[in-house]
Each structure stands twice: as structure tokens, then as C-alpha cells.
Amino acid sequence: MKVKSFEDLIEEVHQKGICQQCGGCVSFCNSMEYEVIGYKEPNSPPEFINKENCLKCGICYHICPQTHVLDDDLNRTFNLLDFSSMPYGNICDLYSCQSVDYDFLRNGTDGGVVNALLNFMFEEKLIDGAIVAKTKAPFSREPFFAKNKEDLLSTSGLKLGISQQLDEVQRFHSYSSSLPKISSTKFKKLAVVGTPCQIYTIRCMQNLGIIPSHNIEFCLGLFCYENFEFDQRKVEQFDGVFDIKFEDIEKIKIKKDLIIQLKGDKTRESLIHIPFEDLKDYMRPACNACSDFTNIYADISFGGLGSPENYTTVITRTIKGRKLIAEALKRGTYINLEIDSSKEKHVKNLLLQYSISKIERKENFMKSKLRNLKEIKSTV
Numbered sequence: 001m002k003v004k005s006f007e008d009l010i011e012e013v014h015q016k017g018i019c020q021q022c023g024g025c026v027s028f029c030n031s032m033e034y035e036v037i038g039y040k041e042p043n044s045p046p047e048f049i050n051k052e053n054c055l056k057c058g059i060c061y062h063i064c065p066q067t068h069v070l071d072d073d074l075n076r077t078f079n080l081l082d083f084s085s086m087p088y089g090n091i092c093d094l095y096s097c098q099s100v101d102y103d104f105l106r107n108g109t110d111g112g113v114v115n116a117l118l119n120f121m122f123e124e125k126l127i128d129g130a131i132v133a134k135t136k137a138p139f140s141r142e143p144f145f146a147k148n149k150e151d152l153l154s155t156s157g158l159k160l161g162i163s164q165q166l167d168e169v170q171r172f173h174s175y176s177s178s179l180p181k182i183s184s185t186k187f188k189k190l191a192v193v194g195t196p197c198q199i200y201t202i203r204c205m206q207n208l209g210i211i212p213s214h215n216i217e218f219c220l221g222l223f224c225y226e227n228f229e230f231d232q233r234k235v236e237q238f239d240g241v242f243d244i245k246f247e248d249i250e251k252i253k254i255k256k257d258l259i260i261q262l263k264g265d266k267t268r269e270s271l272i273h274i275p276f277e278d279l280k281d282y283m284r285p286a287c288n289a290c291s292d293f294t295n296i297y298a299d300i301s302f303g304g305l306g307s308p309e310n311y312t313t314v315i316t317r318t319i320k321g322r323k324l325i326a327e328a329l330k331r332g333t334y335i336n337l338e339i340d341s342s343k344e345k346h347v348k349n350l351l352l353q354y355s356i357s358k359i360e361r362k363e364n365f366m367k368s369k370l371r372n373l374k375e376i377k378s379t380v
């Protein structure tokens with residue numbers, strides 16, 4: 001039987017416009033040091049660089065989040081055999097948490113919990129490095145190795161000044177393809193913060209026991225309904241449609257929708273909420289073909305949905321993730337819990353609603369892709 005390889009990825013994933021640019025294929029292949037594939041253009045799928053060096057080993061195909069070859073294996077490992085009845089994945093514990101450290105809280109997206117937890121892991125020497133994402137330039141975010149608290153704080157950066165308001169927007173619109181970075185690291189114990197498509201790929205690599213996933217100790221997953229792409233034209237369109245100037249934006253969050261806080265507006269009532277349906281023009285097209293909202297294969301998942309202002313919703317999924325959160329909570333100096341923990345049912349309903357909505361969006365998108373393909377074929 002023919003082993004599917006990068007040529008098949010081009011045909012089945014890239015040409016269909018559903019490459020999520022997670023970087024998994026590049027990450028693995030480059031760890032073999034042949035430079036077979038890589039990125040020729042920013043914000044586009046990887047391409048052959050030295051095609052003649054391709055071993056046709058098929059690993060890139062197997063670990064791609066759009067081929068789903070290893071879904072059954074992963075679902076077994078993560079207790080997700082009955083995936084259809086729990087599209088938000090396996091939940092060990094569900095919390096609303098906040099960073100105790102004011103620096104992380106103030107700079108954090110929601111409760112500053114992800115960075116506070118990474119800081120705890122550094123101090124406890126559970127990890128020696130973390131792959132996160134940092135602003136590179138306007139409209140661009142790049143993967144970044146954090147080694148300590150200062151590094152972590154530098155990734156949260158926001159606040160005043162035009163370029164930093166743009167930074168706030170980039171937090172969500174610009175996809176950071178962190179995985180290729182893993183193959184170049186000398187760190188022995190890593191945590192990776194990633195979107196569901198990235199964490200999926202890492203789990204596939206771990207399932208196959210291949211480098212560079214061997215040194216990843218913790219997968220910290222962010223919820224992700226969609227990622228946005230803005231170029232200058234879209235910025236102007238956004239300004240016009242929503243009557244919001246980018247330079248007036250103080251802060252952006254994503255929970256049930258996109259929440260914008262304008263400079264000088266500090267009250268809850270003055271926040272502007274834009275539903276995801278109204279943001280279709282700014283969404284990365286490949287996100288339409290993605291069904292995981294809550295990052296079901298992470299050790300711990302984090303999102304704003306379901307938590308009050310300045311708190312992060314935290315889902316532990318694995319024994320490792322559970323132990324980590326329990327230990328950090330016990331210390332009392334890293335993260336703490338929201339007092340009212342009686343809303344679990346309500347939060348689960350929200351998670352269910354958004355997870356189902358994302359699954360349905362993917363189904364409709366794939367159906368329309370198939371229809372288009374049939375129409376094109378019938379005309380040739």
C-alpha cells in the first residue's frame with residue numbers, strides 16, 4: 001500500500017484551503033535536518049523546499065490535524081471514545097481561576113492564569129522552557145521561548161501607545177506557528193501553549209513517539225473559536241463597519257464573542273461586543289474546517305468563556321494537568337479560585353453550545369467545499 005506523504009497533504013489539505021498552518025509537518029520534518037519542507041511565504045501553507053530529499057516516510061501526513069489518521073488512538077488515550085456525547089472533551093475538574101500575582105493579572109488576557117502557572121512551573125523546575133507567542137511587528141506574532149518570569153511578562157505586553165493597541169488586536173488575529181520552533185530547542189523539559197490545532201499535532205507526534213515531541217512535558221491549550229487575519233484593507237473595512245478605530249482600542253478579549261474595550265472606557269457597560277457571525281470577513285478561512293473549541297487533547301485548557309471578568313476558565317484533562325493545578329492552588333501564591341463555584345452546570349452548557357456550534361460550522365463548510373469541487377469537476 002502506498003504511504004501518503006507531503007504530496008498528498010498538498011492535494012488533500014493545501015489545495016482545499018484547509019491547512020491550519022500549525023507547523024506540525026515542518027516541525028517534524030526539520031528535526032531530520034534535510035530541510036525538505038518549510039515556509040516560503042508568511043501566512044501560507046508550508047511548501048517543498050528540497051523535494052528531492054523527501055523520504056516519503058508519511059509522518060507529516062499522519063500528524064496533520066486535517067487528515068485525522070490518528071483520531072481513534074488519541075481518543076482512546078484521552079478517554080474520548082464517546083466523543084459525540086462530550087464534544088468539549090474529558091473534564092476532570094472545571095474551575096474559574098485568577099493569578100495572585102498582580103503583574104500577570106494586569107497584563108493577562110483574562111485571569112493571567114496561563115502565565116502565572118508557567119511561572120510556577122519555572123520556580124518548581126518542572127520545566128526549563130515554555131513556547132509561547134510574542135508580538136513581532138504590527139499584524140504579526142511569532143513563537144517565543146520563555147525561560148523565566150520576565151520573559152513571560154514580555155509576552156503579555158499591552159497598554160498605551162498606538163503600536164501596542166495594535167498588539168492587542170494581534171493577540172487574536174495573528175496565528176503563531178510555534179511548532180517548527182520546537183525542533184530547534186536545547187531545552188529538556190518544555191511546556192507548549194497552543195491552540196487546539198497545534199496541541200493536536202503535538203499529541204500525534206507523542207503518540208508516534210517521534211522527535212521533537214519527546215521533550216514536551218506539558219500541553220497548555222487555549223480555547224479557540226477562530227483566529228483572525230487583518231491586512232491594511234481589512235483594518236479599514238473593520239473601522240468602517242464597526243465604527244471603531246484600531247488606535248482607540250485599549251484591550252480585546254474573546255469569550256462568547258469579541259469584546260473590545262476602548263481607551264478611557266473602564267466600565268463593563270461601555271464594552272463593545274461583536275458576535276463571531278459578524279466577523280466572518282476577518283476570520284482565517286482554514287478555521288472553518290476546525291471542530292475543536294476547548295482544546296480537548298491538552299493537559300489543561302484555558303479560556304475566557306464561562307468566567308467572570310478577569311478570571312480564566314480552567315479545565316484539567318489529564319492526571320498530570322490535575323496535579324499541576326491542585327499543587328498551584330495549594331500554594332496559594334500563584335493562582336486562586338473564584339469564590340462562587342456553583343455555576344459548573346451553566347459553564348458546561350456554554351462549552352457544549354460553542355463546541356457544537358464549531359462542529360456544525362465545520363460540517364457545513366466541508367459540505368460546501370465538496371459541492372464546489374463537484375461543480376468544478378462537472379465543468380471540465
Ligand SMILES: Cc1cc2nc3c(=O)[nH]c(=O)nc-3n(C[C@H](O)[C@H](O)[C@H](O)COP(=O)(O)OP(=O)(O)OC[C@H]3O[C@@H](n4cnc5c(N)ncnc54)[C@H](O)[C@@H]3O)c2cc1C
Nearest residue numbers: 108109110111112113114115132133224225303304305312
Ligand atoms: C487565537 C486565540 C483565540 C481564542 N479564542 C477564544 C474563544 O473563542 N473563547 C474563549 O473563551 N477564549 C479564547 N481564547 C483564550 C483566551 O483568549 C485566553 O488566552 C485564555 O483565557 C487564557 O487567558 P489568561 O489570562 O489566563 O492567559 P495569560 O496569562 O494572558 O497567558 C496567555 C498565554 O498564551 C500565549 N499565547 C497568546 N496567543 C497565543 C497563540 N496564538 N499561540 C500560542 N500561545 C499564545 C501567551 O504568550 C501567554 O503565554 C483564545 C486565545 C487565542 C490566542
Ligand code: SF4
Nearest residue numbers: 029054055057058060
Ligand atoms: S520526509 Fe517525510 S515528513 Fe518530510 S516531507 Fe517527506 S514524507 Fe513528509
Ligand code: SF4
Nearest residue numbers: 019020022023025064
Ligand atoms: S500539519 Fe499543519 S501546517 Fe502541515 S499541512 Fe497539516 S495543517 Fe498544514
Ligand code: SF4
Nearest residue numbers: 196197224226287290
Ligand atoms: S480555529 Fe483555532 S484551533 Fe482551529 S484552526 Fe483556527 S487557529 Fe487552529
